[in-house]
Amino acid sequence: MKLFHSSLYSYSFLAVSIITLLLSCQSKQEEPKAENLSSTSIHLTDNQIKNLDLKLGQIETKSIAEIIYLNGKIEVPPQNMVTISVPLGGYVKNTHLLPGLHIKKGESIAEIEGQQYIQLQQDYLTIKTKLVYVEKEYARQKLLNESKAGSDKVYQQTESDYLSMKIELKSLSEKLKLVGVNSEKLNEQTISKSIQIYSPIDGFVSKVNINIGKYVNPSDILFELVNPTDIHLALTVFEKDIDKLFVGQKLMAFTNQNPKEKHLCEIILIGKDISLDKQLVVHCHFEDYDPTLVPGMYLNAEIELKSNESDAIAETAVVEFEGRHYVFENKGKNDYNMVEVEIGITQHCFTMLNNAAQLKAKKLVINDAYRLLMALKNKED
Secondary structure (H helix, E strand, C coil): HHHHHHHHHHHHHHHHHHHHHHHHHHHHHHHHCCCCCCCCCCEEHHHHHHHHCCCCCCEEEEEEEEEEEEEEEEEECCHHHEECCCCEEEEEECCCCCCCCCCCCCCEEEEEEEEHHHHHHHHHHHHHHHHHHHHHHHHHHHHHHHHHCCCHHHHHHHHHHHHHHHHHHHHHHHHHHHHCCHHHHCCCCCCCCCEEECCCEEEEEEEECCCCCCEEECCCCCCECHHHHEEEEEEEEHHHHHCCCCCCCCCEECCCCCCCCCCCEEEECCCCCCCCCEEEEEEEEEECCCCCCCCEEEEEEEEEEEEEEEEEEEEECCCEEEHHHEEEECCEEEEEEECCCCCCECCCCEEEEECCHCCCCCCCCCCCCHHHHHHHHHHHH
């Protein structure tokens, strides 16, 4: 039995050792090659030179501006948002609105009906009719009072009734105006159980909260309308960049879906409330209204600061390898050496070099530098 256990232990140890060895070999095989280049120089054959078609150039002085990249979303100022409700409530008889639909100022957007509208029109016409009689009686009592042929008490009562009725008529007229009924055109033939709701602005519908047949109260919101001609772009800016911005400054905004289509904006307000994460909001106005830009849409923006003369090389001359940046210097006919550089921003197809002094007047590869890097890596392999 002891011999059996000893043999079993030996076999187990041998199996574990073999598995460990296999895994070790496998990991070495899967390990990526050329992670570090032992040489930064390469000699190309004449055929390689012909195939690569490398072009040489030098560091140039370019006017490159610092660019701040921001992001934010489109917002609508309060004066450009309209909430529609009905002062007296009622049942929704008709509406054709859908979110996103464009509407014009004065356009009928809903029809509301209810008994209260009939009663309001009836009260107005009744008071208007009575006022005709009371006005005549007031005029008659006034003449009698002036000639001392009538009672002062009767005259005063008639005057009070006349003034009270005028106030009531004016009040009812304003209530009718509130629900969209023109009291001057109202008569016994034009009494209606329904009223029309009209759009107060040109714009589009952002929200619809009703359906036909629904009863709405005066406190209910029927629609939300937006006038997009004064939409704002609210950008988030870090505290460290605030002193670089000013009111009236221009910037270009664009969407992630279409970054090539730029929208010119101007800063109109820089916020004063810095958040806990050291950010604040900068409000911008679009120079030209684009109907494809709607509230809530997220945009990116770039602000170009003052330009400075800088040492720069063609963007295609710079390669990135293992998190560092390099250019290739021509050391002779077919000899090239990879030199590390510190880069700044890239603008107008040129990349700023922060340590360009050592490379000035040197011949550098300015096109397809990545193909040269691949050739160097293949050499290492």
